[in-house]
Structures are given as structure tokens and as C-alpha cells.
Amino acid sequence: MAAPLARTPTPGVYARGSRWVAVYLEDGRQRRRSAPTFRAAREIKIRATAKEAARRAGPTLHGYALEWVDHYAGRGAHDVVNDRTRREYRRLLITYALAYFAPEERLRDLDAQRLRGFVDWLCRQHGPDGRRLCDCSVYNAVLPLRACLRHAAGAGLVAGDVGAAILLPRRRRGRPYEFDERRFLTRHQLERLLAEIPEQWRTLFELLAATGLRISEAIGLRVMDAALDTAAPCVHVRRAIVNGELAAPKSRHGRRTIPISLELANRLRELVAGRGETELLFRGAQGAALQPGNLRYRVLIPAAHRAGVPWGAFTRCATPARRCSSTTAPARFASSVGWGITPLRSPWIPTATCSATISAPISTWV
Numbered sequence: 001m002a003a004p005l006a007r008t009p010t011p012g013v014y015a016r017g018s019r020w021v022a023v024y025l026e027d028g029r030q031r032r033r034s035a036p037t038f039r040a041a042r043e044i045k046i047r048a049t050a051k052e053a054a055r056r057a058g059p060t061l062h063g064y065a066l067e068w069v070d071h072y073a074g075r076g077a078h079d080v081v082n083d084r085t086r087r088e089y090r091r092l093l094i095t096y097a098l099a100y101f102a103p104e105e106r107l108r109d110l111d112a113q114r115l116r117g118f119v120d121w122l123c124r125q126h127g128p129d130g131r132r133l134c135d136c137s138v139y140n141a142v143l144p145l146r147a148c149l150r151h152a153a154g155a156g157l158v159a160g161d162v163g164a165a166i167l168l169p170r171r172r173r174g175r176p177y178e179f180d181e182r183r184f185l186t187r188h189q190l191e192r193l194l195a196e197i198p199e200q201w202r203t204l205f206e207l208l209a210a211t212g213l214r215i216s217e218a219i220g221l222r223v224m225d226a227a228l229d230t231a232a233p234c235v236h237v238r239r240a241i242v243n244g245e246l247a248a249p250k251s252r253h254g255r256r257t258i259p260i261s262l263e264l265a266n267r268l269r270e271l272v273a274g275r276g277e278t279e280l281l282f283r284g285a286q287g288a289a290l291q292p293g294n295l296r297y298r299v300l301i302p303a304a305h306r307a308g309v310p311w312g313a314f315t316r317c318a319t320p321a322r323r324c325s326s327t328t329a330p331a332r333f334a335s336s337v338g339w340g341i342t343p344l345r346s347p348w349i350p351t352a353t354c355s356a357t358i359s360a361p362i363s364t365w366v
Helices: 038-057 061-071 083-100 112-123 135-154 187-196 199-211 215-219 262-271 292-307 330-336
Strands: 013-016 019-026 029-035 074-076 234-237 240-242 245-247 256-259
Touching: 013 038, 019 038, 029 038, 061 083, 061 135, 083 112, 083 135, 112 135, 187 199, 187 292, 199 215, 199 262, 199 292, 215 240, 215 292
Parallel strands: none
Antiparallel strands: 013 019, 019 029, 234 256, 240 245
């Protein structure tokens, strides 16, 4: 029969014969561990107590966020996150959220007041250009933190979805309110802009305007991706080039087939004459992939200035202004530009009242 436990001045540490026993909680259950000396038993008790207290307090925001972002895969079939997005989320977390919140701050200690303080802090930060962060940059900085807190709420680590309590600013920067602040090109403006594009690049910009391709998708097209010798010519979007790296389309809905006109097919046929099937459809002087920044600043912006139109309005959803009519179904429009979900009511979906000037808040240069 084991010798009885004798109490000592230290709670949770007992003497048993010539040995010492530490009694502690682990994952909510009582455990016992023997030690040869009183000092060793006391150390076991102190370490176990601290570990249990940390478990009950929950993980820190720093530890949880960095582990979460490495495995985050989105919220479902219509929200799939790829490695490129995860890298951007990690950069935003480290640059903003983890720079504001202390390393020892626990997830369960975050509340609406602490999160509002984070947003106020963001509004006072300056970007690389020396200016304060705009509302869009503040939204991007908050986005990964919101997703992290939503995941933590689903795991029961925080009480409720505290991320939903974040209120983002809408600042005018001293400008008066306008009835309609959306930027778009009318049919006539788009024609003027394309007429000012140099002949060397006009086919590329005609394709962007006629199909709604992202610039990363357009520069990633190969000769084999363009079916030009059929009765119904089209282009197959299967990949993209982002920051010089070959990548899959932005989402599973980005893999699509887009019809093009016979006139555009003839221009593309002349462009690719004599090339191999695996060569790029659009390429630089040395055969390398095009750089979107060079196209923007050396081709698009000068052409927009000559045409007298805002270059930022050349969005990839300028497509409806050229080939969608007022009777175009929203689902067909969303499919053509690679959207996963079709908005039921949206100002950039073609309707009977706005078929001549269609806008969208998504830039071609994505």
C-alpha cells in the first residue's frame, strides 16, 4: 500500500516517504507526478500551473494569427484562398495588426473598443508615399484580421464575432459629396482611348476591352489558348502571370472560355503568325512576358491623356459597354469576367436604363 500524502507549506506539493509529489491540473484533469526533491516537485507544480493558466486564458493574437494564416483556405466553395493571397495576408498582419497589438495580448481580451482603437491608429499611419493611408488601404489592412477573428469565433476562442464590430472610415478628404462617384468609360470614350493606343499594343487593349480579362490573365495567354481558326473564335483562360510568376487564375471561376469577334480573331491571327503553340500571345521585345507597370505608364496613361479620358476608368468590366446589351443576363455577364457570385442588383450589371455607360469597381490591372 502506498504511503499517504503529507502536506507541505507549498500548496499542491506533498511528501510521500522519501519522495515528493506534485498535484496539478492538465487539460482540466488532475494529474500527479513524483520528484526526488522538494525543489523539483515545486518546479513541476509552478510550470504546470502556468501552462494551465495559459490554456484557460487562450492563445495570444500573435501566435494564433501567424498559425492561422499558414492554413487558411477560405470560407467555402465560393471563397477559396491561394498561396499568393495567404502571403499577402501574412504581410498585412505583420505590418499592421501585429505591430499595433502587444505580443502578450490574448484573443479573448479583444473587444470592440480595442478594435476601434486599431482602426483609429491605421487612419493615422502613412504609406510609402508619405501620405496617410486611404480608406481602401485601411480596409485591406483590416481584412485579414477580420477573417482571423471570424475563424477564432468559430473555434470558440472569442465570444461572438468581434470582427463584425469594426467600423471602417469613409473620408472625403475635403472633397464635396457627389451624386455618382463611379468611374467608367462610355462607348464613345472607349473608342477614343483605343484609337490613341499605339498600333503595336492596340490588339492587346482591344482584347482587354472586348473580353474583360485581367491584365495578369492577358499577358499569360499562349498561342494555344486562342482558338482562332473556328467558326466561333474564343480564348481559353487557364493561367496568369502575377508579379513575374506563373500562377493559376484568381479563383476556380477564373478558368473560363470567352468568345471574341471575327475581326479581333483576324488581328490575333496576324500577330501570332509563325509562332509555336507554347509561345506567349503577347510578349516583349526579347520574347519575355510583358510587365503590367510598363504597359500602364508607357502606353495606357499617355494614350488616355491624348484622348482626354480618365485612364483609371479603363476597367475590365468596360466589356459590357462594347459587347453586352440591356438584355444580357447578369449570370452570363458575371461568368464572362470570372465572378463566382452574380449580384442580384448591382449598378455595374447591364440593365435597360444603363446599357450605354456601364461601370465597375474592379480594375483591369489586377
